[in-house]
Amino acid sequence: xxxTVSTRRKLLVTALAWAIGLLIFFPILWTILTSFxxxxxxxxxxxxxxxxxxTLENYGIVQERSDYLRFAMNSIMLALGSTFFALxxxxxxxxxxxxxPGRRTKDLLMWMLSTKMMPPxxxxxxxxxxxxxxxxxDTRGGIITVLMLLNLPIIIWMLYTYFKEIPGxxxxxxxxxxxxxxxxxxxxxxxxxxxxxxxxxLLNIILAWNEAFWTLSLTTKDxxxxxxxxxxxxxxxxxxxxxxxxxxxxxxxxILVLGWFAxxxxxxxxxxxxxx
Amino acid sequence: MATQQTRALGKLAVSPSVxxxxxxxxxxxxxxxxxxxxxYNLLDPNPICSLLSPGALLDAENxxxxxxxxxxxxxxxxxxxxxxxNSLKLVGWVLAISVxxxxxLALLLDQAFYGRGFVRIMxxxxxxxxxxxxxxxxxxxxxxxxxxxxxxxxxxxGLQPIDWFAHAPMTAVxxxxxxxxxxxxxxxxxxxxxxxxxxQKEAAEMDGTPPLSYFWYIVLxxxxxxxxxxxxxxxxxxxxxxxxxxVTGTAGRAGNLxxxxxxxxxIANDIGGASAGGIIAxxxxxxxxxxxxxxxxxxxxx
Amino acid sequence: xxxxxxxxxRKAFGDAVIxxxxxxxxxxxxxxxFVGPSGCxxxxxxxxxxxxxxLTSGAIHIDGKDMTNEAPSKRGLSMVFQSYALYPHMSVxxxxxxGLKMAGLPxxxxxxxxxxxxxxxxxxxxxxxxxxxxxxxxxQRVAIGRAIVRNPEGFLFDEPLSNLDAALRVNMRLEIMxxxxxxxxxxxxxxxxxxxxxxxxxxxxxxxxxxxxxVGSPLELYNRPDSLFVAGFIGSPKMNLIQGSEAKKFxxxxxxxxxxxxxxSEKAGTWTAKIRLAEHLGADTFLHVxxxxxxxxxxxxxxxxxxxxxxxxxLTPEPSRIHRFDKDGKAIRK
Numbered sequence: 001x002x003x004t005v006s007t008r009r010k011l012l013v014t015a016l017a018w019a020i021g022l023l024i025f026f027p028i029l030w031t032i033l034t035s036f037x038x039x040x041x042x043x044x045x046x047x048x049x050x051x052x053x054x055t056l057e058n059y060g061i062v063q064e065r066s067d068y069l070r071f072a073m074n075s076i077m078l079a080l081g082s083t084f085f086a087l088x089x090x091x092x093x094x095x096x097x098x099x100x101p102g103r104r105t106k107d108l109l110m111w112m113l114s115t116k117m118m119p120p121x122x123x124x125x126x127x128x129x130x131x132x133x134x135x136x137x138d139t140r141g142g143i144i145t146v147l148m149l150l151n152l153p154i155i156i157w158m159l160y161t162y163f164k165e166i167p168g169x170x171x172x173x174x175x176x177x178x179x180x181x182x183x184x185x186x187x188x189x190x191x192x193x194x195x196x197x198x199x200x201x202l203l204n205i206i207l208a209w210n211e212a213f214w215t216l217s218l219t220t221k222d223x224x225x226x227x228x229x230x231x232x233x234x235x236x237x238x239x240x241x242x243x244x245x246x247x248x249x250x251x252x253x254x255i256l257v258l259g260w261f262a263x264x265x266x267x268x269x270x271x272x273x274x275x276x
Numbered sequence: 277m278a279t280q281q282t283r284a285l286g287k288l289a290v291s292p293s294v295x296x297x298x299x300x301x302x303x304x305x306x307x308x309x310x311x312x313x314x315x316y317n318l319l320d321p322n323p324i325c326s327l328l329s330p331g332a333l334l335d336a337e338n339x340x341x342x343x344x345x346x347x348x349x350x351x352x353x354x355x356x357x358x359x360x361x362n363s364l365k366l367v368g369w370v371l372a373i374s375v376x377x378x379x380x381l382a383l384l385l386d387q388a389f390y391g392r393g394f395v396r397i398m399x400x401x402x403x404x405x406x407x408x409x410x411x412x413x414x415x416x417x418x419x420x421x422x423x424x425x426x427x428x429x430x431x432x433x434g435l436q437p438i439d440w441f442a443h444a445p446m447t448a449v450x451x452x453x454x455x456x457x458x459x460x461x462x463x464x465x466x467x468x469x470x471x472x473x474x475x476q477k478e479a480a481e482m483d484g485t486p487p488l489s490y491f492w493y494i495v496l497x498x499x500x501x502x503x504x505x506x507x508x509x510x511x512x513x514x515x516x517x518x519x520x521x522x523v524t525g526t527a528g529r530a531g532n533l534x535x536x537x538x539x540x541x542x543i544a545n546d547i548g549g550a551s552a553g554g555i556i557a558x559x560x561x562x563x564x565x566x567x568x569x570x571x572x573x574x575x576x577x578x
Numbered sequence: 579x580x581x582x583x584x585x586x587x588r589k590a591f592g593d594a595v596i597x598x599x600x601x602x603x604x605x606x607x608x609x610x611x612f613v614g615p616s617g618c619x620x621x622x623x624x625x626x627x628x629x630x631x632x633l634t635s636g637a638i639h640i641d642g643k644d645m646t647n648e649a650p651s652k653r654g655l656s657m658v659f660q661s662y663a664l665y666p667h668m669s670v671x672x673x674x675x676x677g678l679k680m681a682g683l684p685x686x687x688x689x690x691x692x693x694x695x696x697x698x699x700x701x702x703x704x705x706x707x708x709x710x711x712x713x714x715x716x717x718q719r720v721a722i723g724r725a726i727v728r729n730p731e732g733f734l735f736d737e738p739l740s741n742l743d744a745a746l747r748v749n750m751r752l753e754i755m756x757x758x759x760x761x762x763x764x765x766x767x768x769x770x771x772x773x774x775x776x777x778x779x780x781x782x783x784x785x786x787x788x789x790x791x792x793v794g795s796p797l798e799l800y801n802r803p804d805s806l807f808v809a810g811f812i813g814s815p816k817m818n819l820i821q822g823s824e825a826k827k828f829x830x831x832x833x834x835x836x837x838x839x840x841x842x843s844e845k846a847g848t849w850t851a852k853i854r855l856a857e858h859l860g861a862d863t864f865l866h867v868x869x870x871x872x873x874x875x876x877x878x879x880x881x882x883x884x885x886x887x888x889x890x891x892x893l894t895p896e897p898s899r900i901h902r903f904d905k906d907g908k909a910i911r912k
Contacts, residue, residue, distance in 0.1 A: 010388055010389055010390070011390075013384070013387045013388070013389040014389035014390045014391070016384065017384055017385065017387070017389050017391075017392075017395050018391065018395060020381065020384065020395075020399075021394075021395035021396075021398040021399055022398065024398060024399050024401075024402060024455070024458075024459070025398035025399070025401055025402075026425075027402070027410075027413050027414065027417070027418055027455070028401055028402070028405065028413075030413075030417055030418070030425060031409075031413050031417065034417060043423040044423075045423055045428060046428060047425060047428055089292050089293045089296065090293060092289035092290070092292070093289060093290045093292070093293040093294075095286075095289060096285070096286035096287070096289040096290040097286075097290065099282070099286075100282045100283050100285065100286030100289075101286075102283060102286070102287075108290070108294070110569055112293070112294075112297055113569075114565055114569060115297050115300065115301050116512050117512055117515075117561050117562065117564070117565035117568075117569075118301060118305075118558055118561065119515060119516050119533070119534055119554070119557045119558060119561050120516055120518075120534070121516075121533070121534045121537035121538060121550075121553070121554045121557050122304070122305060122308055122554040122555065122557055122558040122561075123300075123304035123305065123308065123554070124537065124538065124541060124542075124550075124554065125304075125307075125308060125311060125541050125547055125550050125551050125554060126303070126304040126307035126308055126311070127304055128541075128542070129307070129547075130303075130304075130307075149296060149297065149300040152293060152296065152297060153297065156293060167661055167663065169659045169660070169661050169663035170663045170664070170665060170666075172630050172650075172657075172659070172663065173657070173659060173663040173664075173665075173724070174665070174676065174680075175282075175630070175649075175650050175651065176628065176630075176650045176651055176655070176656065176657050176677075177651060177676050177677035177680050177724070177728075178651030178652075178677055178680040178681055179651075179676075179680050181285050181289070183680060187676075188665055191667040192665070192666060192667055194667075206404060209406070210404075210405075210406045210407060212406070212407050212408050212518060212519030212522075213516065213518040213519065213534070216408075216518075216519065216522060217538070217542065226406065227406060227407075227408050227519070230406065230408040230409050230412060230523075231408050231519075231522070231523060233412060234408075234412060234522075234523045234524075234525070241416055241417055244412060244416060244417075245413075245417070248409045248412060248413055251406055251408075251409050252404065252405050252406055252409050255404045255405075255406075256401060256404055256405075259397070259400065259401070259404050260397060263393070263396075263397060266400070267396075267400075267463060267467065279629065279630065279631060279632045280632050281632075281649065
């Protein structure tokens, strides 16, 4: 791109892009704004944009009444735990598929992906019963296992596409240098794939954080993450928009902030490594 | 290209995930299939079915075998057809919106303008929002017929505000699910656009290609592959949309197949019926998956 | 010490046979070059020796011991890859020392060996840099350094110079030859460039479609090619190959004569020819001529030959330099 774009055109595109960007972002922005209003101002007509009495009281009330921190803690544990265990299993698998492929490797990859096509409802009843019988309902360990299995295919697929970009000769060089498989993975492959692993990690945290079907079905209180916390606002408190907004903001803020700081990895991660 | 030793190690390395996924797929599926042939209600685990239908067969836990009753019941339930229709409508509409909208937004974001990084993150943001939050925010602050923001906008231009969830629940659900998934499509297509060879652009320019032909003959073919990725991944998630319906309480009119099964199972406690529904959902998903996989399989080879 | 033997070494993927069965004995301290067109199996053969590919059947003996099923790192061989295959996330020091670290050597010993290798290869001041901060030639040196420190019985080079520019390639060629002289270790070097093969090798192994066509010293191959393939592959510009009636006169299906073994005259000679193109290299001039029944031929004229297009010249081959081949492309010896 050696040429400059005319300023007029650039300004025009800028205006259009910002307008559309703000439009798409508006529901989130509006939620954040509303969370700082009083209940009266929250439903005031016409709506108040910036000139209202900014207050933090909603946040205090929400924490006090619904114990936000406990749910948030669960969300963090579930997201990190499931991601960690999934990576531990997925890295060797993706290595094998990328660097020691057999005739069935592509089929295997497709099969793994196809497990994602299975609707969770098909497994809901038995999983629910198994969890009930083994006392796993509403436990962190149980949910972590489910979330891990849920995202494992996508993680393997992503890692596979990232690993494929690494020249096999480098791994062979390490084999000539006498590295065992464990050392090859630990000292050579993993450090080289850090960007890809970071993207995978980030995406998986987001998917786990936002997963609602299993967390809503299998938790009630002790292991309940923020999806449950928000769902508890669905009927009666729906009327109290300022508090609902505060709760919503608190539920999505960690991921928005994470996404903000790790934009580059996120962009790579969101494309599932499938598009370069 | 690898030695047998490496390949053997490879098999070992792959086996934990294959085992885990196999168990995750096969055990629940087998149980679901079994349950689907039982008269099995959680509230009443051992119905005295021998009284109701003398001579009925019992399994080891004294549950009555129901034959295909559950299936015939589920398949003739008017709610089933409605739910299936809703599922298809939801997937179809959201896919259409996100592929078309995503392409347009990606083309826009590919232009040079001030604050591109910031606009990009604003456009990604909806994808990061928890579905339950998105549902609640749209249901209340955006779509409430009295004080919702959309109602305010409608009144501003002199229109009658719509009571979305009462009169157009499907549209409402499509709108809010699309809001979450258009950003995803945008991002994938944008990444792909940016990988378009600069020299190709220049060659097209030297040939004097008009912008529309340029888009049609050069850009669009380049986007076909990422579009299939968008379609594959979105279909997986869209077939299983649940939280939006659970939270907005639109089950009656916009409920999809996953939600219907949930209703059968965890609300009505009819395990047999829910299992039959689950199996039907699995079969339908596999039909869709079959075509999708063939499509994406071709792309993986490329 | 570093003798390497291939005994009926065979490689096949299902029905696709890459190497039908190769026999070769490499002496200790020898510099052997595998040469052949791309896809001829030379890299596969090298990787089989390295242990990066299995043998379908047959055996590989290194230093007299059967190493057919031994892990790559246990064979006492080092390899320099075409892409260098440096660890991008490690410094030059890390790259060179990785193998020693894997072998569990004490730190002091590793440091000493790295320091020595670095100083021989002029890498001392770059030890803390990452590979991406180095030039192509420096990366090449790091790859060699990584091979050297392990003090192997033999070195394997897989087209190591193909990513360098022409000038650097000549330099590195000399350095590798010097290294061979200093270390006295066995070296196997794979290339598709016959000039590299001719200049570097003690012995050249010419491969064609997985089959060893001929093994011999550079001059043996140049003077007495066993087959049409070797005749055409070794030497630059290529040997002129003539078929038909002219070949019949010599009792052969095909005869070959190198461009440098044709005498040019403006008055008389065995064949008449018309000059089509001339390539002026300064020291030599290559004439591309149309020699009627003999077809297109290349002729070397010494110095600056004043060639006019379509001028008629006479060519006379040196009789002792005519190579004769039968219908299977095998050399006919007297």
